[in-house]
Amino acid sequence: MTEDNRARIGILTVSDRASSGVYEDRGGPAVRAYLEEVLTSPWEGISRTVADDQHAIEAALVDLCDIQECCLVITTGGTGPAPRDVTPEATEAVCRKMMPGFGELMRHVSLAKVPTAILSRQLAGIRGGSLIVNLPGQPKAIAECLDAVFAAVPMCIDLIGGPYLTTDERRIVAFRPKH
Amino acid sequence: MTEDNRARIGILTVSDRASSGVYEDRGGPAVRAYLEEVLTSPWEGISRTVADDQHAIEAALVDLCDIQECCLVITTGGTGPAPRDVTPEATEAVCRKMMPGFGELMRHVSLAKVPTAILSRQLAGIRGGSLIVNLPGQPKAIAECLDAVFAAVPMCIDLIGGPYLTTDERRIVAFRPKH
């Protein structure tokens, strides 16, 4: 299999502190570690870090979707109620269609851990051939949220024309209907 | 009771293949069979089939609501993430107010069956005197989703000025508050 067959996955850290270097990014590496553990099909991660600025987030998402041709873009950070938290707004602005089930389910599972899970405004949507999924910034919430939704991600990528992703079934059983 | 007293219910199948005759519509008949089983008050079904085209779906919804005067319009199909799946967008475009609780609950009950339930973007909304509810296209998901929400449908129709619907209580107990 050549490098061209590898699925391209964008990992976008949204954080004023991480982007200015005040603070080491922990969210992006946590997303990458999760994908390394779960995906068994070949893939390549494309990491970016931007400030909590709506235009900068939109530009990074458009680049990852349209130029880098990522089939999946996972963001971490900027989903809360604070004035600088605008990742969901940036995501909605660049998506053609929204996927409300992702945010609903991630909040639902996070609520079993902390009552403040309702403050996370994370959402998901489709831009062209890319699925964009927002995650909170806290590293410990990342695996929890991805575990909740990842079984549906490969079929979603199939439906939008992307590469065939496979997972380590000891970890995540990707669901695809039998025809 | 004259025919004029019958509740009018629109059943809209959204499918490129069913609308072009490539494929027999199974979603629309599944919705009709469900209503025949559950409703005990007189009703008349008005069935339509359209392609997965946003303008065609909007036009069919407007006709069923405004001209056919349906108090309830149930759509089947076009709720997924694929590029041609635009039933939720068409529904939102013709509704004055959205009813987020329907989609949330239908996805929640479907999740007990398949993890890909989060890919269904189905929603519900109100246009004038009509409640529009999106369902997925798979016939087996239709009864499952309607069972989840139907107990609230008669009271919703009451509140928007429609006919008094009654249900077979062995199947669905329509809830109305006691005053």
Place this chain on the structure above:
Amino acid sequence: MTEDNRARIGILTVSDRASSGVYEDRGGPAVRAYLEEVLTSPWEGISRTVADDQHAIEAALVDLCDIQECCLVITTGGTGPAPRDVTPEATEAVCRKMMPGFGELMRHVSLAKVPTAILSRQLAGIRGGSLIVNLPGQPKAIAECLDAVFAAVPMCIDLIGGPYLTTDERRIVAFRPKH
């Protein structure tokens, strides 16, 4: 502590009948009674009653947020599907960002009581330094809905720059992460 340190909380009753005096407001007093029972930090309630008119609701929300400087505004009424129920639309119109987790969770807990909980379109959002939360109009649903979400309210107010709220922990344990 001087009066200036008291948190200001808006309580907005939305009801044609209560605003015209046909009917005694029971929702607003139920919200106030809840806050008196739960909050242990000093606060002052600012009550308003308006008709089910979108412009009037928007004007009252803007006044409570921008002029009265309430950190929290709780509305009661106008969340259903009836033509005059427009509180969610007015709320969304004045908010910069929406908090979907509040409505999802309140509907989820109300569903354990009545299947018509899905008809409540209540939502929450942020306008500047104010969190606005919609509740249904029925007095008995008010404590039920606030119990579901209130543990997250103090941290939300912290994140938008408001006063430090504390609660009676026998009733609600406000969650704040340990740093």
